[in-house]
Amino acid sequence: MRDQARLPGWRRSPAATIGGAIVALVVLIAIVAPWIAPHDPLMQDVGNRLQPASAVHWLGTDGLGRDVLSRMIYGARPTLGLVGLVALLMVPIGLLVGVLSGYYGGLLERALMALTNSTMALPQLVLALAFVGLLGPGLFNAALALVLTGWPAYARLARAQILVLKGSDYVAAAEMLGIVGFRLWWGHLLPACIPAVRVRLALDLATIILAAAALGFLGLGVRPPTAEWGMMIADGSKVVFDQWWIAAVPGVAILVVSLAFNLLADGLRDLEDRR
Amino acid sequence: MREHRDGIDTMMASTSQDRVDGGGSASIEVQSLSVTLGVFGARQPVIQSLDLKVGAGEIFGLVGASGCGKSTLLRVLAGVHRQWTGSVRLQGHRLESGVKFTGGLRRSVQMVFQDPYASLHPLHTIERTLLEPLKVNGVADCAARVREALDEVRLAPALARRYPHELSGGQRQRVAIARALLLRPAVLLLDEPTSALDMSVQAEVLNLLNQLHASYGMTMVLVSHDNDVIGHMCHRAAVMRAGRIERLLERGDMRGALPSPGAPRSLE
Amino acid sequence: MSEKPPTSTGSAPSRPVNPLLSVRGLSVRVPEGRTLRTVVDGISFDVGVERVALVGESGSGKSVTARALLGLTRAPLIVEAERLEFDGRDLGRLTPREWARQRCRNLALVVQDPRHALNPVLSVERQVDEALVIHQTIKRVERRRRVGQMLEAVGLSSRVLHLYPHQLSGGMGQRVMLAMMLINGPKLLIADEPTSALDAELRDQIVSLMSELVDSRRMGLLLISHDLQQVARHCDRILVMYRGRIVDACGAAELADSGHPYTRLLWSCKPSAATYGTVLPVLDRAAGLDARAP
Numbered sequence: 001m002r003d004q005a006r007l008p009g010w011r012r013s014p015a016a017t018i019g020g021a022i023v024a025l026v027v028l029i030a031i032v033a034p035w036i037a038p039h040d041p042l043m044q045d046v047g048n049r050l051q052p053a054s055a056v057h058w059l060g061t062d063g064l065g066r067d068v069l070s071r072m073i074y075g076a077r078p079t080l081g082l083v084g085l086v087a088l089l090m091v092p093i094g095l096l097v098g099v100l101s102g103y104y105g106g107l108l109e110r111a112l113m114a115l116t117n118s119t120m121a122l123p124q125l126v127l128a129l130a131f132v133g134l135l136g137p138g139l140f141n142a143a144l145a146l147v148l149t150g151w152p153a154y155a156r157l158a159r160a161q162i163l164v165l166k167g168s169d170y171v172a173a174a175e176m177l178g179i180v181g182f183r184l185w186w187g188h189l190l191p192a193c194i195p196a197v198r199v200r201l202a203l204d205l206a207t208i209i210l211a212a213a214a215l216g217f218l219g220l221g222v223r224p225p226t227a228e229w230g231m232m233i234a235d236g237s238k239v240v241f242d243q244w245w246i247a248a249v250p251g252v253a254i255l256v257v258s259l260a261f262n263l264l265a266d267g268l269r270d271l272e273d274r275r
Numbered sequence: 276m277r278e279h280r281d282g283i284d285t286m287m288a289s290t291s292q293d294r295v296d297g298g299g300s301a302s303i304e305v306q307s308l309s310v311t312l313g314v315f316g317a318r319q320p321v322i323q324s325l326d327l328k329v330g331a332g333e334i335f336g337l338v339g340a341s342g343c344g345k346s347t348l349l350r351v352l353a354g355v356h357r358q359w360t361g362s363v364r365l366q367g368h369r370l371e372s373g374v375k376f377t378g379g380l381r382r383s384v385q386m387v388f389q390d391p392y393a394s395l396h397p398l399h400t401i402e403r404t405l406l407e408p409l410k411v412n413g414v415a416d417c418a419a420r421v422r423e424a425l426d427e428v429r430l431a432p433a434l435a436r437r438y439p440h441e442l443s444g445g446q447r448q449r450v451a452i453a454r455a456l457l458l459r460p461a462v463l464l465l466d467e468p469t470s471a472l473d474m475s476v477q478a479e480v481l482n483l484l485n486q487l488h489a490s491y492g493m494t495m496v497l498v499s500h501d502n503d504v505i506g507h508m509c510h511r512a513a514v515m516r517a518g519r520i521e522r523l524l525e526r527g528d529m530r531g532a533l534p535s536p537g538a539p540r541s542l543e
Numbered sequence: 544m545s546e547k548p549p550t551s552t553g554s555a556p557s558r559p560v561n562p563l564l565s566v567r568g569l570s571v572r573v574p575e576g577r578t579l580r581t582v583v584d585g586i587s588f589d590v591g592v593e594r595v596a597l598v599g600e601s602g603s604g605k606s607v608t609a610r611a612l613l614g615l616t617r618a619p620l621i622v623e624a625e626r627l628e629f630d631g632r633d634l635g636r637l638t639p640r641e642w643a644r645q646r647c648r649n650l651a652l653v654v655q656d657p658r659h660a661l662n663p664v665l666s667v668e669r670q671v672d673e674a675l676v677i678h679q680t681i682k683r684v685e686r687r688r689r690v691g692q693m694l695e696a697v698g699l700s701s702r703v704l705h706l707y708p709h710q711l712s713g714g715m716g717q718r719v720m721l722a723m724m725l726i727n728g729p730k731l732l733i734a735d736e737p738t739s740a741l742d743a744e745l746r747d748q749i750v751s752l753m754s755e756l757v758d759s760r761r762m763g764l765l766l767i768s769h770d771l772q773q774v775a776r777h778c779d780r781i782l783v784m785y786r787g788r789i790v791d792a793c794g795a796a797e798l799a800d801s802g803h804p805y806t807r808l809l810w811s812c813k814p815s816a817a818t819y820g821t822v823l824p825v826l827d828r829a830a831g832l833d834a835r836a837p
Contacts, residue, residue: 169394172355173451177408177458178381187407191398340742341713444601473600473769478812478823485822500742506816507823529816 016267019202022260030076039067041074041227050243062246063235071227072249078139078221078228079257082212083205085143086150091201093147094154095193101155102162103185112155120152125214132220139222142215146208157200161193195272202265206258213254229254301364302462302494303329303352308361310347310518321347323518324361331461334488334495336505336512336524343515345498349464352496353386366461382412385455389467391447395439401425401450402435408457424453428483445476449483456487465497469504481508505529562589563731563763564612568625571607571616582607582620584787590731594754594764596774596795598809599784605767608784609735612765613652614642630730648678651724653753655736657716661708667719668704674723693722697752714745718752725756731763732756739769746770750777771798771809783809 029036038058045065052060059068101112128145135141162185165171174188215221216230224231229250236247310322322344329335337345350356352365354376363370368380376384388394395404405424409417425432428449439447448468455463468484469477481504488495499505505512512524571583583604588595599605611622614637627634629650637645646652654660662670671690675681681689691701697718708716717737724732734753738746750766754777757764768774774781775798783791783806791803801807811824 169388169390170396172353173386173388173394173454174396174407176353176355176381176385177454178411179407183407183411188396188399192396340744474771474809475600475812475826478814479825481814482822482825502743503813503815507814507818526819529819 019263098158336509339515
């Protein structure tokens, strides 16, 4: 309804605001980690291992006497780094494939969609395992694996949008004015796909965090002794009944960030609807 | 995909400088045009063996109830809908079914669409919407031409920096008209250009169209379901029904009320 | 000829004897940024057992007025009125449940595009029947008879009963809406641009139908439209709205000679075969710098 009031953005969707704020906070923590972490996350103090929360170690120590709080703070870095890398690679690839196949159609579309659909058939985590198995553990390899299984969803989303947009008046007008090819799909069609992609991405990031944590848990993410939430859970799971905090703290961190992305996605979708 | 060869720039340039003279050479000639829409089992004839001639510089009306095929006819002439059979000549150039317009032919036919909310790209400023076609077609001094275009349709230059959703329906239609005239087309097609507008805004837009026609003398084909708009604007008109032309109207027929196109639809 | 419409001359509520609907000082505002924008600015009018038209263009506030009269506005729109009475009852104090009962039973609304207002998954018969069921307890046989009668009254054959909304044409959809809305015998029908989505030739038919039905059932009609000439043909009294205020009120017969410049403009700006070759009169707007009309 054109009578809808234009409330300031942040009030229009509490979900987007809260989700966005949490994400922003976590990113900030990851950036200023060296300045806010009370201890060196790698420093071992075996004499002080498996200690519960105390004045010195606010969240206790892990199996090698390292400060859990500091490791949690530093652990935000590889996690967010992985998530960022995956998003940065996955979305452009998917968008490009989707837009090109939607715009040009014909054989190109058939070929690209065949590729997309077959890639979608591959199970994400299994493929990730295979990749890191082949290439060795590490942040980049894990990210690559997730990218290669994640882009098809965006390709399909983009293509569906393009097919709808091709019938719209403003695209017909652009074509009549001689705007075709690259200019048309890059300048006119692609931007119109972005809103839907944004929402999908926010949702995906929640899943990717869990996938990254899973890889870390299996020892296929960053190499030890770097602090990483998934790996911290793996370490903590060995002593979970007695020293529950070692696994719980990173677990809660993953939960909170994942939830934040979900809220953000929800809120973004509400905002798009209202427009 | 094959393309029409470029080569009628001179033809386009000269026709756009001609003043209205009615009669004269035909700008648009259609013979036995047929268009069928739909897929496989559900094909429906939308236009059936239609003949039409529009003279250079005429304002020609197409009137009829929804579904009579007038918008489809317009889209065929615009080169937007390319699957048809029959013979179509536009500015002396013979069109081929299934082939995109390019070059001079593409520039010589432009269209103003019905829905002012859907015909401008929502994420582009007005300036970009008007600048881009000029750049793509190699027009010199684009910025000045954009200012000129806005001026021609009586819009303030400050509007260039706005987005479509910040403009009213009437303003958007003016931008759409400015855009259609950027390349000085010889043929301007208008698909119900005022049906989404208020009465007083419609009056402004119709006045504007008449002024522009007086200045440039382009051939105009105006589609409307509103007899009054047709009666006010057009030299001649065709009444369409079920994909065919039922009758042709001259000025004399339009004085007084236009006949309603056929009996009121029977109530099933 | 272009004229600026003057600011409100104050409302001129005509007072029909025994008004069905009585409105005084109705305002609707909406928060925009940090301020409140006024959409309807303290209007007053009455509607009796007669046909009244509320005419205006986009942004005049006429549709919002219709919604406000039926309690159909939602947050963040804020509705205030000194007096809002229907059939002696104070509408301002109704709870949502009471409102629901008033609507359709006593006050009916027909909107612009019937295909959006009808439930797409229910057949015509179900929907018209449902309107009856919600407000009255009647045995099925009797209901069926009334539904049939109502459809006939709006000019539809019984073949329509089994159709779904997407199978109806625009004109048929409006007739079904009318049937649904009138079957409970309301006293006032509010029609919000009921024919704007229809082809020109159907418009007069539908509005004539409404007029006949309203007359034969001794109802009041409030017709909201942007087409001054259409309402002149079918209504007794005309109220002209501009930017949230009623700027002119007169009888249908006096429209063509109205003294008010805005009314005269709306009347004369309509194109026709007779105006061929002339410049149509227009409103003097500040050249293009108007923000989007609300």
